[in-house]
Amino acid sequence: MGCLKTLKVWIFVGVLMVVVWEEVNCRFVVEKNSLRVTSPDGIKGIYDSAIGNFGIPQYGGSMAGTVVYPKDNRNGCKDFTQFGISFKSKPGALPTFVLVDRGDCFFALKVWNLQNAGASAVLVADDIEEALITMDSPEEDHASAEYIQNITVPSALIEKRFGEKLKLSVNGGDMVNVNLDWREAVPHPDDRVEYELWTNSNDECGVKCDMLMEFVKDFKGAAQILEKGGYTLFTPHYITWYCPQAFTVSKQCKSQCINHGRYCAPDPEQDFSSGYDGKDVVLENLRQLCVFRAANETKKPWVWWDYVTDFQIRCPMKEKKYNKECADSVISSLGLDLKKIEKCMGDPEADEDNPVLKEEQDAQIGKGSRGDVTILPTLVVNNRQYRGKLEKGAVLKAICAGFEETTDPAVCLSDDVETNECLENNGGCWQDKAANITACKDTFRGKLCVCPIVNGVQFKGDGYSSCKASGPGRCKVNNGGCWHETRNGQTFSACLDHVDGKCTCPPGFKGDGLKSCEDIDECKERKTCQCPECSCKNTWGSYECTCSGDLLYMRDHDTCISKASAEVKSAWAAVWVIVIGLAVAVGGAYLVYKYRLRTYMDSEIRAIMAQYMPLDSQNEVPNRVSDLDRA
Structure with missing residues (x-):
């Protein structure tokens, strides 16, 4: 009976996914990096390769190595120790790039086997002529999770034709040197990196959910440092599907969807009769989107990371706390406005579009260099989908590769990301x-x-x-x-x-002047203190001259004179100063006297002339005789 229920769930989800896939016309973009062959000359050049969706690609860097094509286990599906083969490079030698054939087992298993055998990087040659695809990891179960999460070497898929060239050269005894370059795998158009994480609030989906929750907790600190410093612009996203029109009234759609089948999520336990429903997941996803929007309005978008991590800890499904009451307590503890968040969420029962979730569904469709988002979790950096392990150090590498050279923030130079090359021999x-x-x-x-x-x-x-x-x-x-x-x-x-x-x-x-300056002995090398009575003593940076007896040295004239003469000269100099001073004073007084006398005479003359010849500027003098006659 339990198997029948599970079958029904998967049949419904399958129908739902097929319909959605056809409706939106999904487009998957393969993320590529350059593979340069430096020798031999016959195949020298640059070739495309597709980054594997596991392991840790060396975003922002490059790796040079020598290609090896094994004689046994050429598809890499078996443990190489069975064949006594090791690809570990000897000290001082170039890293080993092992080329294997596609087919017979998962890509991730090939890379895991080669990593254990000492390979530094893995190239997988396609077995058919087709456009490059992304080497994806298998659906994780407890058996595969053990090795998928521990893959650290980079890997790439190459085209069949190019693979054949490499095999011919290696088998022919040529030394095939290649360089894998991830420096342009993530574009860096400006000094700010924009990235987005397509995630889910569901914590009961198995290994991938556990991995996602662990990543969010680990990455929170670095993410908030980048965001607070203005180095990044982060946006969280959540995938939802819609229920086909023919199934909107079904029990399955009603339990998995809100807004009359417009926004759906799979049942967390894959059992419609118990536990949480898919619509519970959709509502919490919507709440987390609104938390981000509310935090963004307060100019603190990084609070989203606090809410998500706190919600994971305080409100897990396993403890039956995955509900609105628990979520509201987390929101209140972070100082966010509950009413704003509730208004943002809207009415889940309304037969109309929810603006927030509608925007999310539109964002799932790929634009430009980014393909459609169909897998959870998905990380997108500068509009390029990230390929690799969802782990703090690996993701930081990808984000830091998005910065232009020399603009990397300090967090990109932490031990989680890279080694300081200036510490050894000052980097040369x-x-x-x-x-x-x-x-x-x-x-x-x-x-x-x-x-x-x-x-x-x-x-x-x-x-x-x-x-x-x-x-x-x-x-x-x-x-x-x-x-x-x-x-x-x-x-x-x-x-x-x-x-x-x-x-x-x-x-x-x-x-x-650069490394040394030596004192010059002026007494020997220059004509100083040359007078008969003079004696010279060299000092650091200069010299001193002295005279014998009571003589006084005159440096400007390089001569010695008696102190008495110097005193007489000083006395006469003082007399002359006094005489000159008196002369200047007398001369000045005489000039003042002459000036005042002349001014006085001019005024007297003008007064006399005014009586006989009145000036134009002067009023006529009254006739005093006439006044006497009238008296």
Whole structure:
């Protein structure tokens, strides 16, 4: 009876999937990477290969190796230890790329067997002439899950014709060198990576659900760091299907769908008569979408990760807590607005489209370089579907490969993603150990030798053998790389800010200015202290001259004079200063007197002339005689 129920469920889901597949005209895009053959010349060139949907592709990097085609177990379906074969590279040798034939077993099993035999990468040659397909992993059960989750080597499918060329060259004794390149597997159009995760709130779907839940918990920290820093734009998505019109009133559709069959999810336990229903999953998926929207409105989209992980812990199906009450308590604890989320969810019983879920169904259809989303979980990075293991380190590699070179955030340089190549021998770049300055810059794609900027001062050079401080302020940074030394509190430097990039020994020194400047003995090498009474003493960076007896040395004239003469000269100098000062004062007083006298005379003359010849600017003087006559 139990088998019959399960059969009915799978028949219904199968019908549902077939109808949906036909309706939306699904399009699956194969994610490719470049495979370059560097030798022999006969097959040199670039060929396409399809990234396997398991293992850990080296997103953002490349790998060079030598191709090997085994004589036994050529399809790789058996354990190679049975044949005494090992592909492990010897120290110092190139990694081994093992080529095997397609057929007879799962792709993932071939790669697992070769990984155990020491292969560094796996190439699977197609057995028919067709367009490349993605090597997918089998539906996981407890037997296959053991090896699928532990595959770490990269793998790729190649076309039959290209595979035949490789086999002929290897069998003919040629050394076939190839390079797998994943650097352009994820495009990086700008300094922000956009990625989306197609997920599900159901925690009772077996191995894949357990894997998904574990990934979300592990990846939460890195995701939130990237989002808070503005490095990424993340969007969660949820797959739903619609019920065919002929089945909308059936018990199956009513238990699996909301909004009258428009949005459905499979029954979690695959049993319509007990446990949770598919519509419970759809409602929680919708709630999680609305949580993301509400968090986004508060400018904190990363809160979605908190809600999802908390819901997994606090509201699992196994404990019968997968319900609205438990979800509301999680939402409240995160400070989100319950009313906004309920309004966003709408009425699940309404015979109309739900705007949020309708948008999700439209998003499932592939656009541009991204194919249709039909598998859970699916990760899409910069509109390219991710191929590989759903594990924190592997996914971070793919996301970090989406950044342009040198724009990688710090989380991309963590131990989870890559090894700091600058730690060993400084990456072969220039460095100044004394000043702790280096040209080695670690990036996700590898180290770069670039002259640094230190305290606002740009260093210039090739980054490998030389870097010199340049421009204003360069002498403040390790003296611009020039010689400098301090003795007895006195410091000399060969660095001059206005002489860009050059090191010149200061006066009193000679040398290259870069590594050394030696004191010049002016007493021997220059004509100093030449007078008969003079004696010369060399000092660091300068010299001192002294005179015998009571004589005083005059450095400007390189001569000695008596102190008395110097005092007399000083006295006469003082007298002359006084005399000149008095002369200047008298002259100034005389000029002031002459100026004031002339001004006075001018005013008197104008007053006299005004009585006889009135000026135009002066009113006529009243006739006093006439006034007396009238009196």
